Amino acid sequence: MSSTVPALTSLLKQSHIDDHEEVLKAANSAIKHSKNDLDAHHAKVVALLKLDRFDDAIHAFEAGGEKLEEKARLEYAYTLYKTGKPSEAAEVAQQGEQRGYKHVAAQASYRTEDFRRAAELYKDLAAQPEDDAEADLRINTGAVDAQLEWTDQGELVQKKKPGREDLEAFETAYNAACGSIARGELGQGEVLLKRARDLCNSLEDLSEAEKQAELLPITVQQVYVLARQGRMAQAGEMARSIDPRSIPDASTRHIAQVNSMAASEAPANPFLAQRLIAKGISSSEPDHPFRFQTSILNQNKHAVDLQSSKFGGTADATSQILAKQQSPNLDAYYNSVSVANAAAHAKAHIGKDALKQILPLLERRPNDIGLILTIVQLYVTTGNAASAITLMESFLARLEQSRDAAQAEARYAPGLVSAIVSLYHNAGRRSHARRELSKAAQHWRRKKGNERPAGAVHLLKAAGSTLLESEEDEHRQLATDIFTDLHKEDESDRYAAAGLLAASPETATKAQTASLQPVERLVASIDVDALESAGIAQPPSDAAAVTTRKRPADDTAKPAKPKRPRPSRLPKDYDPNKAPDPERWLPLKDRSTYRPKGKKGKAKQNLLSQGSAPALGGADSEGSRPGTPGAGVVQGKQPAGKGGRKKGKR
Incomplete structure (x- = not known):
């Protein structure tokens, strides 16, 4: 038996069988004679992988033990990847230096959504293609770039526009x-x-x-x-x-x-849609969707549940998810869950009615970013922007004073800064907006490029352009520093170059502004003479005007027609020789010539006269107002009952 096993192993090594089924049969035959023959186990694993029998291959590795995993490390990593264990596959593949290990590690990193690592590995592989198919490398690299864009890591993509x-x-x-x-x-x-x-x-x-x-x-x-x-x-x-x-x-x-x-x-039937989405995607293992896809699908599930009036179940389910996370959380998925939780508590109400239901949640979750932004949105839609600003300011101040590093980092998150700046702009508080952008810019300038979130660069650009409008030297110097740093990080960034030129035109060099188009090229297609002969546009005389006036193109234009005189607004009986009534601007009842008609009118007139009272005994004077009596009370008549007697108890 001992002499037969080496012969079978040697035969298996020297054979040139093209049929993988035959190789598998030979390997199984050798393993029957010697269960510890690593070469036979290795050949069996390779044959199973060639036949796409990945589940059988993982069982073969389990039967071969650790020695087989050590000998066929590359095949083991690939088998783990194909059987839905990409994390373990990436860990095994990192132990090898050959190109095959890099390929498996890149694919496993892609599946575990470590797209940054996958991009680095494919970049190394593309630098030295060797025997690899260049088309396959291009396909895999393009897939990784697309995933980087989907996951808000587009700054890592080297190629934005597709080539030929x-x-x-x-x-x-x-x-x-x-x-x-x-x-x-x-x-x-x-x-x-x-x-x-x-x-x-x-x-x-x-x-x-x-x-x-x-x-x-x-x-x-x-x-x-x-x-x-x-x-x-x-x-x-x-x-x-x-x-x-x-x-x-x-x-x-x-x-x-x-x-x-x-x-x-x-419109879809919400109950049928809820039934479809409730099935979930658990049956899709191991090829389950990526996390950003799962996040969107879960948002759809919560939305359909709310449309189906399942408010209590949605509130409980989302509360369980939020309870496992520490606030504040900048993850978009958990903030969307917080919004769904707030909508469930609002129970299909909107506006002020929704605020009454949601505001009590703020006492239990004071640092929940999704909840706070939901309340801010409701405040704005109900016309209460002041309360929205107050809520955001108190929340950001609380984060700024916190000793927790995570909360302090969340204080200057680009999304939160943009929200408070937008509120300030809508309220006309330009100085507050500049101050907020200045603080955020100073914070992110202390961070390196790879330590900043995706939106930090856009925030720095917005801060620089806004600070340029300030008259304070400190703000203008900060704008210069911002654009200088951005230009050093990316010399091809035209926005940074233009900002640097606007911030300090006297110190900007040609090398710094080389990416900008020359002014001569920008105005090359403009006919200055034609513009001048066409006339210069004049600003509108009224703010509500929608058209602008231009001076005539030539001097031979027709003269303007004389204005017609306005029709006279003088009364028909106007006599220029007679002095106008000096009391003509007063109301009729306030003029000295006014005389009321009837007893009621005269009595009312007397009551309205300061310091006067109607004459006792019913004596009225037509020609003059009554004097002020020394003492007297104006009495009203008591209505009489039947027979002239007063009403009341007898």
Whole structure:
């Protein structure tokens, strides 16, 4: 037996069998004779991977033990990846230095949503392609770039615009389309999706069934783009052309069903939608959606539950999620959960009625960012912007005074700073907005580029441009420092170069402003003589005017017609020789010539006269007002009952 085993192993090594089934049979035969033959176990694992029998391969590794995992480390990492264990696969692949390990590590990092690490690995692989297929590297790199855009890490993407080589294969065109859609460039994304569809249909080495399988994700993405553009009729028609049951991938199938429901022009039945979404996507393992997709699907679930009037269940479910997180939390998903929780407590009320239901939650969750922004929005929509500003100021002051590093970091989050600055601008508090931007800029300037969040650069640019409008030297110097730092970090940034030139034109060098277009090129197409002869636009005389006046182009213009005199507003009986009544501006009843008619009118007139009373005994004087009596009381008549007697108890 001992002499037979080496012979079988040697034969297995020297064989040139092309059929992986035959290799598997030979390996199993060798293992039967010797269970500890690592070469036979290794050959068996490779054959199983070639046959796409990944579950059998992981069982083979379990049977082979740690020695087999050590000997076939690359195959073990790939098997872990294919069996839905990307985290373990990445950990194993990091222990190797060969290109195969980098490939597995990059794919595993992509699946674990560590897109930054995946981008670094593919960049190293693309620097020295060696025997790798350049097209495959380009496809994988494009997929990673698209995911970086979706997860708000677009600053790590080196290539924003697709090149000519990206339009040669439908896979690269599709990835470029996804990147454009993630950046909000829906028009370009639609064009690239059509290009990917045409390239896929033109392939001759794919069967019709294979083409349809490749076209399904492209169609699902087209439905999303059309719906985002508001072209609901086209989106619904394209969604109806997809049979979700024909999509093999469970996550893609679920997303296609949700997009089809959202693209429908007719309002969906909330109870049917709730039933569809409630099924969840647990059956899609291991190819489950990415986290940003899962976040959107969960938001849809909460929205449909609220439409189905399941307020109590939604409030309980979201409260359990929020209880596991520490506030303040800048994660967009948990803040969306907080908004859903507030909506559940509002119970379909809006405006001030919703505020009455939501404000008590603030006592229990004073640092909940999603809840605070919801209340701020309700304050603004109800016309109470002052309360919104007060709430934001107290919240930010509380974070600033906190000793917790996480809370202090959240104080200058770009989203919160932009919210309070927008409130200040709407209220006309320009100085408060500049002060807030100045504090935020000073905070983020102390951080390095990789330590800043995605929106910090945009916040610094907004702060610099706003501080340039200030008359304070301190603000203008800070603006200069901001644009200087931004230009050092990215010399191709035209905004930073323009800001640096505006902040300090006397010290800006040609090297710093090299990315800007020269003024001569900007005005090259402008005909100055034509502009001058056409006339200079004049500002409107009235703020409500919508047209502007221009002086005539030539001096031979027709003279203006003389103005017609206004018709006279003088009375018909006006006599210029007679002096006007000096009391003509007074009301009629206040003039000295006014005489009321009737007894009631005269009595009322006497009462209105200061220091006077009607004459006792009913004697009235037509010619003069009554004098002020020394003493007297004006008595009203008592109504008499029957027989002239007064009413009352006898």
